[in-house]
Amino acid sequence: MSQAATLSIASPPRAARRSNLGDMIFAGACYAAGALVLLLLGGIIVELFLGGLPAFRAFGLPFLWSTEWDPVTEVFGAGVSIYGTIVTAVLAILFAVPVAFGVAFFLTELAPPWMRRPVGTAVELLAAVPSIIYGMWGFFLIAPLMAQHVQPALIDSLGELPGIGVLFQGPPFGTGILTAALILAIMILPFIAATMRDVFEQVPPVFKESAYGLGCTTWEVMKGVVLPYTRISVAGGIMLGLGRALGETMAVTFVIGNANRISTTLFGPGNTIASVVALEFGESETDSLKLSALLALGFILFVLSFIVLAASRYLLRSRLKA
Amino acid sequence: MNRRSLLIVSGLTGAAPLLGRAAFAQGGAQGAQITGAGATFPNPVYQKWAEAGKAATGITVNYQSVGSGAGINQIKNRTVDFGASDAPLTVAQLTEGNLLQFPSVMGSLVPIVNIPGIENEQLKLTGELLADIYLGKITKWNDPRIAELNNGLTLPNLAIAPAYRADGSGTTFVWVSYLSAVSPEWKEKVGVGTSVRFPTGTGARGNEGVAGTVKNIRGAIGYVENAYAITNKLVTTQLRNKAGHFVKPTQEAFIAAAANADWTAPGMAASLIDQHGAASWPIVSPTFILLPKNPTDAERSRNVMKFFDWAFRNGDKLAQELEYIPLPRAVQDTIRAAWRAEVRANGQPVWNG
Numbered sequence: 001m002s003q004a005a006t007l008s009i010a011s012p013p014r015a016a017r018r019s020n021l022g023d024m025i026f027a028g029a030c031y032a033a034g035a036l037v038l039l040l041l042g043g044i045i046v047e048l049f050l051g052g053l054p055a056f057r058a059f060g061l062p063f064l065w066s067t068e069w070d071p072v073t074e075v076f077g078a079g080v081s082i083y084g085t086i087v088t089a090v091l092a093i094l095f096a097v098p099v100a101f102g103v104a105f106f107l108t109e110l111a112p113p114w115m116r117r118p119v120g121t122a123v124e125l126l127a128a129v130p131s132i133i134y135g136m137w138g139f140f141l142i143a144p145l146m147a148q149h150v151q152p153a154l155i156d157s158l159g160e161l162p163g164i165g166v167l168f169q170g171p172p173f174g175t176g177i178l179t180a181a182l183i184l185a186i187m188i189l190p191f192i193a194a195t196m197r198d199v200f201e202q203v204p205p206v207f208k209e210s211a212y213g214l215g216c217t218t219w220e221v222m223k224g225v226v227l228p229y230t231r232i233s234v235a236g237g238i239m240l241g242l243g244r245a246l247g248e249t250m251a252v253t254f255v256i257g258n259a260n261r262i263s264t265t266l267f268g269p270g271n272t273i274a275s276v277v278a279l280e281f282g283e284s285e286t287d288s289l290k291l292s293a294l295l296a297l298g299f300i301l302f303v304l305s306f307i308v309l310a311a312s313r314y315l316l317r318s319r320l321k322a
Numbered sequence: 323m324n325r326r327s328l329l330i331v332s333g334l335t336g337a338a339p340l341l342g343r344a345a346f347a348q349g350g351a352q353g354a355q356i357t358g359a360g361a362t363f364p365n366p367v368y369q370k371w372a373e374a375g376k377a378a379t380g381i382t383v384n385y386q387s388v389g390s391g392a393g394i395n396q397i398k399n400r401t402v403d404f405g406a407s408d409a410p411l412t413v414a415q416l417t418e419g420n421l422l423q424f425p426s427v428m429g430s431l432v433p434i435v436n437i438p439g440i441e442n443e444q445l446k447l448t449g450e451l452l453a454d455i456y457l458g459k460i461t462k463w464n465d466p467r468i469a470e471l472n473n474g475l476t477l478p479n480l481a482i483a484p485a486y487r488a489d490g491s492g493t494t495f496v497w498v499s500y501l502s503a504v505s506p507e508w509k510e511k512v513g514v515g516t517s518v519r520f521p522t523g524t525g526a527r528g529n530e531g532v533a534g535t536v537k538n539i540r541g542a543i544g545y546v547e548n549a550y551a552i553t554n555k556l557v558t559t560q561l562r563n564k565a566g567h568f569v570k571p572t573q574e575a576f577i578a579a580a581a582n583a584d585w586t587a588p589g590m591a592a593s594l595i596d597q598h599g600a601a602s603w604p605i606v607s608p609t610f611i612l613l614p615k616n617p618t619d620a621e622r623s624r625n626v627m628k629f630f631d632w633a634f635r636n637g638d639k640l641a642q643e644l645e646y647i648p649l650p651r652a653v654q655d656t657i658r659a660a661w662r663a664e665v666r667a668n669g670q671p672v673w674n675g
Binding site: 068069070143147171173253254257258259269275278280283284 | 389390481518523526
């Protein structure tokens with residue numbers, strides 16, 4: 001066994017010199033694989049843009065904020081979908097970040113060592129649940145729960161307040177922006193939690209121990225040492241979750257209520273770019289303005305996600321290097 | 323254990339398509355194959371016909387219910403042997419695609435409601451009321467206009483929550499066709515299409531989504547295909563037809579509507595919406611098949627016709643079991659005549675049955 005190991009360590013240089021051709025083929029294949037990804041990415045962007053061009057031409061820049069979406073008269077605007085996409089994603093972040101922080105804090109500082117791995121794995125497994133499952137679960141379980149208990153309670157309490165009350169009014173449908181944001185929050189929780197846990201673990205123990213030595217409590221160490229040290233990476237992890245929330249399709253489609261209206265209340269139905277494309281695609285004919293508008297929406301979503309993910313990579317760059 | 327079971331699973335899933343394909347090829351060796359794509363609404367009956375007809379005709383039908391729009395695209399590009407659409411194509415569209423359109427079977431839509439204390443087929447509604455509900459003009463179930471029709475029922479002071487199909491669908495097309503037929507305001511403000519801009523309410527995906535929404539929300543109203551309402555025991559309503567009678571959604575009422583329709587419309591696009599007749603259910607609609615008039619493969623085109631010929635002769639009972647409505651005999655004969663006259667390959671008629 002050990003002999004074989006030494007042999008294999010010793011042999012590569014010689015083999016390399018002998019099979020130059022094999023090396024070249026291998027290198028070529030690797031280059032090709034790398035180039036393929038770039039080509040695919042570029043191809044998709046160009047294709048989406050060209051496909052959406054008729055819609056951009058027909059409606060001009062106001063396509064981005066027009067709230068009309070009328071397939072009968074062929075007037076399309078992306079306003080409602082963009083609004084819905086951003087509002088659900090941002091709300092999801094608001095719900096998910098505190099919980100993810102709690103999970104990461106618990107796993108790195110509070111949990112007994114034997115618990116850290118199972119709980120950590122369980123959180124990561126949440127990410128492996130197919131989104132259609134979240135959709136069905138949300139529609140058949142969460143939506144009725146929201147309609148019968150959560151929303152009536154919110155309407156009666158927060159709905160009465162001046163100012164923010166307007167966010168919590170209207171009939172309790174169960175589905176809507178708020179429910180969609182909740183489901184999204186659960187879906188992006190594992191990504192944010194896993195990133196936070198990883199970066200918290202990278203804080204050099206000597207920093208934390210010094211702080212403890214000065215008599216800091218666990219919370220003070222978290223607030224004064226760990227968080228400042230990992231601030232940027234944490235923001236990057238949040239952006240990662242945001243990027244995922246923006247493009248999520250199936251689960252959102254089930255629970256968002258799918259109406260092309262911007263409602264002031266969080267209980268109102270809305271839609272997102274991804275849900276509109278998923279729902280309307282089967283019934284749009286080739287070369288129709290509707291198909292073009294859907295492709296244009298796809299392009300906008302692509303650009304949005306690209307910006308968010310690029311920002312996340314930029315913020316996480318120090319961690320990625322390490 | 324983990325890695326090994328993963329390997330086994332991935333091995334199985336890898337092999338499954340191969341197995342499937344082998345079985346498929348075998349079927350093809352014994353008989354002919356045809357492919358179709360389109361409407362989701364008639365999918366159950368097409369599948370049933372395909373299964374039952376395979377033994378008699380030797381034709382394997384591979385139908386994909388991808389949606390009417392996608393089906394139209396596919397038949398225009400000739401990637402399938404026949405397309406299927408819930409909404410009829412216009413004569414101009416048919417000429418452009420060089421397509422023959424004929425109806426295959428009919429279906430009906432029913433309103434479904436969730437009002438505490440209201441049982442199946444109890445509530446009486448009219449088309450005008452439905453249009454005003456979906457326009458957001460009637461917002462409470464105890465509205466005097468609803469109460470006036472329903473003496474003897476206690477209607478609660480409950481908000482009406484209209485639910486609609488959020489995905490583009492033939493079901494929505496038929497529903498809004500009806501609302502447009504009975505309400506000028508709907509026709510002007512919203513119009514007709516496979517997806518429209520609903521002024522109020524909440525959208526859900528598919529029949530199951532609409533049914534689920536109506537079940538979840540007290541005070542909700544929605545619309546689904548009758549077959550779906552029956553198999554899921556949903557609470558339907560009565561509707562007032564053009565003759566002024568309130569009818570319940572029954573097979574007899576659907577057949578009465580079909581009998582009164584005018585089938586000579588161009589493209590055989592008979593409208594069964596809001597038909598005359600004392601017993602007619604007002605929301606009945608045919609679904610259509612699209613066939614190239616200039617098939618590149620005459621054999622496959624003939625097999626499509628053979629299959630539907632078989633279905634017309636032997637499939638009525640199967641269709642009725644699934645709560646669809648078979649076409650009247652005379653219409654089926656008109657369709658055969660159209661096949662003979664209009665579908666030609668190299669100048670020769672493809673159908674000579």
